[in-house]
Amino acid sequence: MKFYKYILILIFLITNAIYGKIKVVTTLKVLEYITKEVGQDKVEVEALLPSDLDPHFADARPDYILKVNQADMLVYIGLDLEIGWLPKVIEQSRNPKVYIGQPGNCDVSKGIYVLEVPDKKVDRSMGDIHIFGNPHYWLDPINAVIIARNIKDHLSEIDPENKIYYENNFKNFATRIKNLTNELLIKYKNLKDLKVGVHHREFIYFLNRFGLKETVSLEEKMGVPPNASYLKKVVDIVKKEDVRIILIAPYNNPKYAEFVKNQTNAKVVMVPTNLDKNIRTYEDLLKTILQKISEHI
Amino acid sequence: MNMYKIIKSASILLFLLTLPINFVNGQETDINKLFDQEIQKESKPSLTENKDFTGRTSQFQFQSFNRNVYVDISAAVDIVGEWDKNTPHNTRNETYIRMAEFGLFGAIDQLATGTIFFAAHNVDGELLTEIHEGYFLFPATLIPKTNIRLGLMFPDVGRLNGIHQHDWPFTTTPLVHNELLGEEGLLDTGIEFRYLFPWTFWQELSIGIYNGKTFGHSHAHGGHSHGGHSHGGHSHGGHSLDNPLSDLDKLIEEVIIHENQPIQNISLGSILHYLEEIQRCNNIFDLSQSQKIDCLVEKYIEEQEMAIEEKNAKKTKQNPLITAHLKHFFPLSDYWGTEFGFSYLRWHPEINPKKWNNQYGFDFYLKYKKGKLKSFIWQTEVWYRETKERPTNRLSYFFDENSNLKTTLEEYNYQFDPPKKIEVVETKAGYYSFLQYQISEQWFIGYRYDYFTTPTFKKINLFTLIPEYRKNGFVQDNVILTYKPSEFSYFRGQVSTTMDLETNKRTWQYYIQAVFILGAHPAHKY
Numbered sequence: 001m002k003f004y005k006y007i008l009i010l011i012f013l014i015t016n017a018i019y020g021k022i023k024v025v026t027t028l029k030v031l032e033y034i035t036k037e038v039g040q041d042k043v044e045v046e047a048l049l050p051s052d053l054d055p056h057f058a059d060a061r062p063d064y065i066l067k068v069n070q071a072d073m074l075v076y077i078g079l080d081l082e083i084g085w086l087p088k089v090i091e092q093s094r095n096p097k098v099y100i101g102q103p104g105n106c107d108v109s110k111g112i113y114v115l116e117v118p119d120k121k122v123d124r125s126m127g128d129i130h131i132f133g134n135p136h137y138w139l140d141p142i143n144a145v146i147i148a149r150n151i152k153d154h155l156s157e158i159d160p161e162n163k164i165y166y167e168n169n170f171k172n173f174a175t176r177i178k179n180l181t182n183e184l185l186i187k188y189k190n191l192k193d194l195k196v197g198v199h200h201r202e203f204i205y206f207l208n209r210f211g212l213k214e215t216v217s218l219e220e221k222m223g224v225p226p227n228a229s230y231l232k233k234v235v236d237i238v239k240k241e242d243v244r245i246i247l248i249a250p251y252n253n254p255k256y257a258e259f260v261k262n263q264t265n266a267k268v269v270m271v272p273t274n275l276d277k278n279i280r281t282y283e284d285l286l287k288t289i290l291q292k293i294s295e296h297i
Numbered sequence: 298m299n300m301y302k303i304i305k306s307a308s309i310l311l312f313l314l315t316l317p318i319n320f321v322n323g324q325e326t327d328i329n330k331l332f333d334q335e336i337q338k339e340s341k342p343s344l345t346e347n348k349d350f351t352g353r354t355s356q357f358q359f360q361s362f363n364r365n366v367y368v369d370i371s372a373a374v375d376i377v378g379e380w381d382k383n384t385p386h387n388t389r390n391e392t393y394i395r396m397a398e399f400g401l402f403g404a405i406d407q408l409a410t411g412t413i414f415f416a417a418h419n420v421d422g423e424l425l426t427e428i429h430e431g432y433f434l435f436p437a438t439l440i441p442k443t444n445i446r447l448g449l450m451f452p453d454v455g456r457l458n459g460i461h462q463h464d465w466p467f468t469t470t471p472l473v474h475n476e477l478l479g480e481e482g483l484l485d486t487g488i489e490f491r492y493l494f495p496w497t498f499w500q501e502l503s504i505g506i507y508n509g510k511t512f513g514h515s516h517a518h519g520g521h522s523h524g525g526h527s528h529g530g531h532s533h534g535g536h537s538l539d540n541p542l543s544d545l546d547k548l549i550e551e552v553i554i555h556e557n558q559p560i561q562n563i564s565l566g567s568i569l570h571y572l573e574e575i576q577r578c579n580n581i582f583d584l585s586q587s588q589k590i591d592c593l594v595e596k597y598i599e600e601q602e603m604a605i606e607e608k609n610a611k612k613t614k615q616n617p618l619i620t621a622h623l624k625h626f627f628p629l630s631d632y633w634g635t636e637f638g639f640s641y642l643r644w645h646p647e648i649n650p651k652k653w654n655n656q657y658g659f660d661f662y663l664k665y666k667k668g669k670l671k672s673f674i675w676q677t678e679v680w681y682r683e684t685k686e687r688p689t690n691r692l693s694y695f696f697d698e699n700s701n702l703k704t705t706l707e708e709y710n711y712q713f714d715p716p717k718k719i720e721v722v723e724t725k726a727g728y729y730s731f732l733q734y735q736i737s738e739q740w741f742i743g744y745r746y747d748y749f750t751t752p753t754f755k756k757i758n759l760f761t762l763i764p765e766y767r768k769n770g771f772v773q774d775n776v777i778l779t780y781k782p783s784e785f786s787y788f789r790g791q792v793s794t795t796m797d798l799e800t801n802k803r804t805w806q807y808y809i810q811a812v813f814i815l816g817a818h819p820a821h822k823y
Contacts, residue, residue, distance in 0.1 A: 050631035054668035059821045061634055062499040062626035069442070069493055084784070084821040091410075094437035094444055094493050111338070124785060142328075145335045171336060178332035185328065224783060225738050251668045253738055 022159055025071040027082050028055060029275040030138050031108065031147065033282055035075055037173040038151045042162055048089075051276035054251040055081050056128075056223070060088035068093035071104070073158060075151060078109035079135035103157040108147040112137050115204055127221030139206035139273065139289070141181040144282055145174045180283050185210065188290045194297060197238055197246040197266060199257055202273060206289065215241045218256045226256055235263040245296055249273045267296045368403040371816035375463040378809040387795075388806050393419045396463060396481075398429060402817075409433045414461075429461075429484075444491040451482050451514075452489060452620045453503040454640040455678050456660035458482040460822070466674070466733055466741075467777050468791040468810040472749040473727030477656060477680045479513025483642075485618055499626040509618030509644045616653075618644040626823075636662040636823065646684065652722070656682040664823070672735040679728040687719040724752045727770070739781050747773035750798070769799040786813040 021044040026032045032047035039045065048064045049055055055077065058064075068074055068089050076082055090098060090105075097104035114133035122129050137143045152170040156163040192211035196203075199218045207214050216237045220230040237243070238260055246257045246268050257268040271289045272279055279285050378392035400414040416429035432448030439445055453459050457474055462481050470480050487507030494500040624638035640658035663675040727749030735741050750770030758765050773795045781787040791808040 052667075053631070057669040057821070059664075059666060059823045061628070061823050062501075062624075062636060063628045063634070066493070066499040066626075070495075080818075083818045088820045088822060091434070091436055092444070092493075094442045096437055099436070111335075124783070128783065142331050142335060145332060149335065149338070174332065174336045178329065178336075181328055181332070251670070253670055 022072045022155065023070060024073045024075060025067045026075040027077060027086065028138070030282060030285065031075045031077070031151075033275055033280075034144060034148050034173070035151050037282075038148050038166055038169050039155055040165075040169050042159065042165065043155070051272070051274045052250040054249075056084065057251075058082070058085045060085040060092065064089050065092045068098055069095045071095065072097055073104040073106055073154060074098040075106045075108060075154075077135055077138065078107035079112075079114065079132040079137075080130050081135035103154055106150060106154040108150040109135070109137070110150050111146050112143050113140075113146075115208070116201070125221075127219070128223030130222075134201060134204055136202035136273070137205045139203065139286075140209045141177045141282075141286060142209070143205060144177055148173050177282070180286065181209075184286060184290055188294060191290065191293060191297070194245070194293070195241050195243045196293070197234070197243045197257075197260070199246070199248040199252040202249060203247050203271075206286075210290065212293070215243050218246070218260065225253065231256060231259055234260055238264045238266050245269050245293060247271055247293070269293060269296045368401050369817040371398075371400045371402075371814065371819075373398045373461070373463045373812065373814045376811045377468060379806065380808075381804065381806045383804040383806075387804060388808075392809075393422075394424065395419055397424070398461065398463070400430075400816075405433070408438045409435045440490070442493050442495065446489040446491075447487075449484070449486045450489065451484055452487070452505045452507060452618075453491065453622050454478070454483065454620050454642060455622070455658045455680070456638075456662055456676060457678065463812045463814075464819075464822075466676075466743060466779070467731065467745055467775060468789055468808040469775065469793060469806075471678070471729035471731075471745065472747040472771055472773055473678065473680050473729055476727065476749055477682050477725060481514045483512065484514035485509065485511070487617070489620075499624075501624045503620070503622040503624075505618075505620040507618040507620070509616055512618065512644060512646065616645040616650060618642065632667045633663070633665050634823070635664075636660075649686075652684065652686045654682055654684050656680065670735075670738055672733075672741075674733045675731070676733075677728065677730040679726075681726045682724065683721045684723040685719055686722045722753070726750055726752060733777075741777075741779040741781065743775075743777040743779070745773075745775040745777065747771070747775070767799060771798060772796045784819060785815075786811070 024035050024043050024045045026047045029047040029051055032045045035045045049058055117133035148170050152166045155166045194212045195215040196212055197216045198214055201217050216234050218226055220226050243266050246266050248257050248270050261268045269292050271292050279288050375396045377395040379388035380390050381388045396416055396418050398414055398416045402412040405411045413431040414429040417424040417426045430450050432446045432450045435445040451458050485507035487505055489505035491503045621641045622638055626636045628634045638660050642656040645653045659679045661677045665673040729745055729747045731745040733741055733743035754769045755764035756767045773793055775793045777791045779787055779789045789810040793806040796803045
């Protein structure tokens with residue numbers, strides 16, 4: 001009889017350990033990592049998008065819908081980065097917990113220092129612009145702390161009993177990122193004022209934080225492939241300004257950067273913007289980007 | 298003095314040496330301050346806080362008296378040009394606005410969102426405006442795991458039906474879709490439940506109940522439905538009951554225009570049908586051209602009378618349209634995925650409650666997509682319809698409301714040989730298969746194969762006067778090239794070649810299409 005009692009208790013404990021966790025779904029892998037850092041063993045986290053997929057151009061895949069359907073919390077970048085597919089996923093998820101306004105809907109752009117917020121009339125003749133500002137903010141470590149804070153706030157609201165736990169985890173993460181940023185600023189101080197070109201303006205936050213100068217973008221208009229005459233202008237700028245590096249993300253079309261490289265002395269450096277199987281932490285992500293740039297100057 | 302100079306020089310040297318360190322330390326202090334500030338900070342409102350509850354971010358919202366009315370707007374214009382050199386023509390041979398659509402959508406209240414689309418369609422040169430869709434969506438706010446739509450909508454059956462025509466990856470409607478669902482798709486008013494099963498894989502069941510007084514949704518008139526591919530008045534399936542004469546106007550027109558040609562050389566399936574219908578004019582091929590036209594005009598008038606009857610019937614037809622769609626999705630990798638589903642529809646095509654249609658469909662979709670640079674899709678739909686009929690009281694059926702005897706050929710046959718049990722009186726079947734490959738960031742090439750037939754199609758042998766099965770239907774090959782400069786517009790060219798299996802005549806059609814989208818960001822539907 002006692003044996004059965006122990007079995008039952010064991011089943012209860014295992015079930016509780018598995019199902020007692022808050023199920024969190026994030027859009028990006030970087031958000032998955034930060035959520036894990038804040039929630040630790042109280043959360044079970046899964047990212048929807050693979051590492052090398054442009055978050056602008058994902059589809060509302062039914063498996064994403066299913067994951068969001070079963071989640072207690074959805075964490076996303078916001079600022080319209082996921083505008084093409086996430087609203088459809090939320091609508092089709094049939095999960096009121098993650099609808100906007102609910103604690104389970106965590107838009108981590110809250111409180112972010114948003115760059116490139118349009119200060120004049122804009123329209124789509126200017127490309128696929130973001131009216132709330134540039135949404136690629138997670139590569140600035142200070143914004144990573146703000147992201148973690150937003151996640152902490154939402155987790156605390158969903159699971160108030162563990163509020164202090166999340167608070168402590170958040171502080172630990174933030175302190176770690178703070179220290180790392182200080183280290184990286186010193187270690188890579190030689191990169192300060194380095195002129196770089198970019199394909200899409202997704203590195204602006206990162207470059208600003210570490211003191212590099214974005215001199216030219218290969219896209220004349222946001223999200224629109226450049227034409228030959230604009231690329232010629234880019235070549236002229238790269239030569240004139242002595243731009244040494246052109247940064248591209250894994251999902252950018254490399255042929256434009258290659259074209260500029262072949263006409264100039266600039267090097268094309270493909271850098272990650274997200275975590276993957278080799279870059280498992282946010283800290284590694286920052287280190288990898290800086291290291292790759294540093295190796296090519 | 299020298300000592301003073303040495304100390305001064307040493308101090309300056311020391312200052313210069315430590316300058317970079319001070320700079321870094323200064324930056325460090327600023328960074329630390331920023332970090333500490335964020336760590337301590339309480340949450341503050343952001344720019345993105347106010348959104349409607351379904352998750353849509355409104356790009357352009359009306360601001361009035363400091364109130365945000367939370368409405369997204371969108372508009373789409375679909376311009377099509379189509380040409381052919383066939384006799385008679387089976388395209389419009391002109392460029393026109395096929396459809397202009399204007400939509401509003403947003404949260405209604407805590408329970409539902411609302412969607413309304415107005416559309417103007419080109420019908421014989423005139424843009425006729427109608428409400429295209431208008432429905433409530435209750436996103437699992439009434440029944441757990443169930444989205445409910447209530448109103449006028451494209452029911453969830455098959456793959457293409459739920460997608461607005463301007464979002465299709467080809468210009469023309471697949472033959473089977475045109476015949477068995479309608480040129481633009483099936484559109485009706487009713488209620489639809491979409492339940493997401495709580496499995497570890499994605500499976501969704503949609504069940505809908507609609508008015509069923511009309512079936513399909515077509516604005517084609519006078520033979521615009523791509524090459525006269527319908528068999529005239531064989532059945533009303535696939536066409537709105539508003540236009541039961543779809544091809545006849547054009548047919549008469551063509552006969553008159555080509556008066557000097559022998560009528561049997563106008564080799565459309567539909568004209569053969571009408572020739573068959575007027576076989577009571579013995580030895581039709583011996584008739585003069587004007588007599589043939591007279592016969593056709595006579596038949597035309599007869600059909601018009603039938604159409605009026607049909608319209609009246611529509612007013613009193615009570616039986617609903619029932620739909621069901623069971624869909625599955627399996628991810629094959631981060632970029633590959635496959636979705637397939639089974640559809641079922643049941644409705645009564647006529648006022649006769651003893652006659653009904655069962656329609657079965659299978660849809661398959663395989664997709665590879667890696668961002669905006671690489672993609673491949675394979676999309677297929679197979680549809681089969683059977684019209685069944687059970688025995689009925691003949692007298693009540695043969696007399697109309699005014700006690701007049703109905704006189705159609707079909708009904709006479711019916712009278713002489715009434716069904717003894719439930720039997721299939723007509724079947725229609727077909728499929729299309731479409732492949733699309735993204736050749737570069739903005740260019741896509743596609744190929745679609747279409748097939749449609751009526752297995753029960755019989756023609757009266759003019760020698761034996763016995764109805765016999767005859768090979769019939771159409772096969773179509775389409776090559777499509779699309780240029781997409783952005784997510785908000787595209788330009789497309791399509792070349793189609795159609796083989797009429799009954800006459801073995803091949804025709805060619807050429808299309809261009811330009812579509813633009815304004816307003817809300819279009820959804821990346823899977």
